[in-house]
Amino acid sequence: MQTSKIGLLNRAFSHIYVEKRAKDYELTKEILNRFKNANIIEIDHYKDIFCRSNQNFVLQKQSPKLILAVKQNNLIYRGADVCEDFGNKHFFYTSIMMNCIYDCEYCYLQGMYTSANIVIFVNIEDYFLEVKELLKKHPVYLCISYDTDLLAFERITNYVRKWIDFARFHKDLVIEIRTKSANFDSIKDITSIENVIFAWTLSPDEVIKKYEHNTPSLQNRLNSIRSAIDKGWKVRLCFDPILYIENWKEQYEVLIDKVFKNISGNKIYDVSLGLFRVSKDYLKRMRKQRPNSVVLNFPFENEGGVSSYNQSLSEDMIMYVYKKVSKYVDKEKIYI
Amino acid sequence: MLYISTALYIEAQEFIKKLNLKRDNSITKFEVFKNEDVLLIITGVGKVKSAVAVSYLLSKYDIKENDLFINIGVCGCRDRNVQFGEIFICNKILDNDTKYTYYPDMLLAHPFKEASIETFSRKVAEEEVEAELVDMESSALYQAASLFFQPHQIIFLKIVSDYLNPDIIDNKHIINIIERNADSIISWLNTLGRGLTTNKEILTKYEEDLINMVAENLKMSTTMKFELKQLLIYYKLVNNDIMEVLKKYLELECKSKNEGKMHFADLKNRLVK
Ligand code: SF4
Numbered sequence: 001m002q003t004s005k006i007g008l009l010n011r012a013f014s015h016i017y018v019e020k021r022a023k024d025y026e027l028t029k030e031i032l033n034r035f036k037n038a039n040i041i042e043i044d045h046y047k048d049i050f051c052r053s054n055q056n057f058v059l060q061k062q063s064p065k066l067i068l069a070v071k072q073n074n075l076i077y078r079g080a081d082v083c084e085d086f087g088n089k090h091f092f093y094t095s096i097m098m099n100c101i102y103d104c105e106y107c108y109l110q111g112m113y114t115s116a117n118i119v120i121f122v123n124i125e126d127y128f129l130e131v132k133e134l135l136k137k138h139p140v141y142l143c144i145s146y147d148t149d150l151l152a153f154e155r156i157t158n159y160v161r162k163w164i165d166f167a168r169f170h171k172d173l174v175i176e177i178r179t180k181s182a183n184f185d186s187i188k189d190i191t192s193i194e195n196v197i198f199a200w201t202l203s204p205d206e207v208i209k210k211y212e213h214n215t216p217s218l219q220n221r222l223n224s225i226r227s228a229i230d231k232g233w234k235v236r237l238c239f240d241p242i243l244y245i246e247n248w249k250e251q252y253e254v255l256i257d258k259v260f261k262n263i264s265g266n267k268i269y270d271v272s273l274g275l276f277r278v279s280k281d282y283l284k285r286m287r288k289q290r291p292n293s294v295v296l297n298f299p300f301e302n303e304g305g306v307s308s309y310n311q312s313l314s315e316d317m318i319m320y321v322y323k324k325v326s327k328y329v330d331k332e333k334i335y336i
Numbered sequence: 337m338l339y340i341s342t343a344l345y346i347e348a349q350e351f352i353k354k355l356n357l358k359r360d361n362s363i364t365k366f367e368v369f370k371n372e373d374v375l376l377i378i379t380g381v382g383k384v385k386s387a388v389a390v391s392y393l394l395s396k397y398d399i400k401e402n403d404l405f406i407n408i409g410v411c412g413c414r415d416r417n418v419q420f421g422e423i424f425i426c427n428k429i430l431d432n433d434t435k436y437t438y439y440p441d442m443l444l445a446h447p448f449k450e451a452s453i454e455t456f457s458r459k460v461a462e463e464e465v466e467a468e469l470v471d472m473e474s475s476a477l478y479q480a481a482s483l484f485f486q487p488h489q490i491i492f493l494k495i496v497s498d499y500l501n502p503d504i505i506d507n508k509h510i511i512n513i514i515e516r517n518a519d520s521i522i523s524w525l526n527t528l529g530r531g532l533t534t535n536k537e538i539l540t541k542y543e544e545d546l547i548n549m550v551a552e553n554l555k556m557s558t559t560m561k562f563e564l565k566q567l568l569i570y571y572k573l574v575n576n577d578i579m580e581v582l583k584k585y586l587e588l589e590c591k592s593k594n595e596g597k598m599h600f601a602d603l604k605n606r607l608v609k
Contacts, residue, residue, distance in 0.1 A: 008444070008527065009443050009444065009445060009447040010442060010443060010444065010445045011445075012444065014445075015427065017439075039427060039442070039450050040451070041427050041439075043437075043439075044437070048437060048439065049439055052439065052441070052487050053482075054482070054486050054487065055441060055486065055487060055488075056441070056443075056486050056488055059443055059487075059488060060441070060443065062443075063443045065442070246574075291536060291537070291538060291609055292536055292538065292573065293573075294570070294573045294574055297538075297566065297569050297570045297571050297573055298568045298570055298608075299563065299604075299608060307504050313608070316475040323386075
């Protein structure tokens with residue numbers, strides 16, 4: 001028997017797993033209608049698929065499935081310590097989706113999740129209810145696109161649009177929408193509001209090409225950012241994670257110059273800088289999934305359970321990028 | 337390697353013939369047939385027999401990332417619009433006794449239809465069946481195979497032989513529907529497996545040995561040795577070679593741990609600038 005041919009993988013979203021209780025939600029119907037050729041498989045609970053043991057994250061990234069589910073508890077939670085809170089006391093985040101269509105080699109989700117399949121929780125109204133409850137107690141700063149990339153998925157879920165509509169009527173709520181996508185077009189008709197921040201992650205072209213598989217080019221992201229600013233949206237630039245790569249100084253200098261050639265520094269709401277850092281346990285799992293990855297195999301140092309570059313390299317890198325960015329943006333607007 | 341299981345010899349015989357499999361006489365407890373790329377075991381009917389046979393077989397081998405397990409067999413079907421001989425790949429497996437459900441990971445493309453299957457330990461009446469297909473082994477085989485394989489490496493290929501009335505079918509009928517389909521199944525099997533490899537050992541055995549030697553020469557603790565190894569994995573991924581940097585330390589014999597530490601600090605500085 002001949003076995004030298006390459007086995008082919010199914011296309012993305014070849015299968016859609018639907019929780020019984022998610023079946024009647026409008027979004028479920030829309031998605032099933034959109035992917036008419038997909039195999040639909042009914043499940044009891046999203047964890048039956050998502051939490052199977054011993055899944056192959058890297059192969060799943062090449063053939064991701066959709067899981068439509070109803071999230072029941074823990075819809076909104078407090079921000080973890082490793083996340084920048086931008087001075088917000090009531091910092092929360094929420095994962096209305098888990099995983100994303102991109103495939104960044106350094107993504108911590110491959111250490112956190114057992115699966116690369118994409119879960120969409122279809123009960124967005126329950127999320128709104130929980131935020132409303134919190135708002136009764138205090139203002140809320142909420143990251144809605146942390147463990148996923150909501151804007152990249154907008155044409156399928158309309159979730160960015162729905163969150164913005166919700167925020168429009170809740171002035172004490174500030175929403176951050178983090179993205180690498182170039183998909184601003186999908187929401188360009190929406191009138192901007194003050195309490196929503198789009199946070200774009202930017203990396204040198206070389207990093208995008210080598211490590212941020214399937215993501216839009218730097219230029220395309222910049223075009224999206226420009227459109228967002230022109231429409232009056234607040235835009236945060238995230239140089240995060242900053243990676244140690246060959247010629248990193250040159251690479252980050254070229255990146256920063258290019259960014260601010262395209263976008264005027266004084267139109268930026270703020271800038272966030274962060275080095276690659278990840279919990280030690282996640283890193284172990286990430287390396288197991290991608291044993292050949294140069295970025296993940298860097299000999300990081302472990303401090304308090306968090307792995308990152310050693311102190312002197314960290315200082316060099318962050319100060320270098322800080323200095324370059326501060327040529328273009330007021331220092332008070334740069335968060336480290 | 338492709339590990340195939342069938343419950344009955346008559347389900348296997350066409351594949352044994354077409355793939356030119358030879359009886360493995362070193363295994364006496366079960367009938368096992370093989371060629372260079374395929375190992376086929378006849379498990380017997382039912383959950384216990386099939387799980388025992390497959391565990392027995394798989395525990396003898398070192399299962400690789402691009403190996404696959406595939407169960408091929410006939411099954412019953414509720415839907416009378418489905419023709420006898422129609423092939424399905426199972427995307428959901430229910431165990432009727434325990435009510436547990438299992439999901440093979442559907443990563444591999446195939447030209448067949450898909451369906452759910454329910455495994456019973458006894459003869460069934462149509463109204464008790466929840467899934468589209470019915471058999472007597474799948475749920476147990478999945479559990480046994482998943483001790484050795486990742487969920488995308490486990491495949492159930494079922495050929496419809498009856499409408500939940502297996503008593504009326506005979507061997508000839510089974511042989512006939514398998515014969516009709518064997519070529520299309522084999523041509524799909526031919527495309528499988530390769531390209532599933534994502535993992536690769538970075539350091540060779542020889543390089544590992546050298547690292548151990550250097551760790552000894554530098555009187556390193558276990559933690560430091562671990563650190564050294566990670567450093568060299570990184571260095572090799574970037575530069576493709578670690579011999580050049582290790583050479584210097586192969587001959588060196590440190591007198592104390594402190595001396596070793598100094599050399600290690602120096603090595604670190606050289607490798608990660
Ligand atoms: S875009 Fe973010 S969530 Fe998606 S793979 Fe990259 S790092 Fe992970």
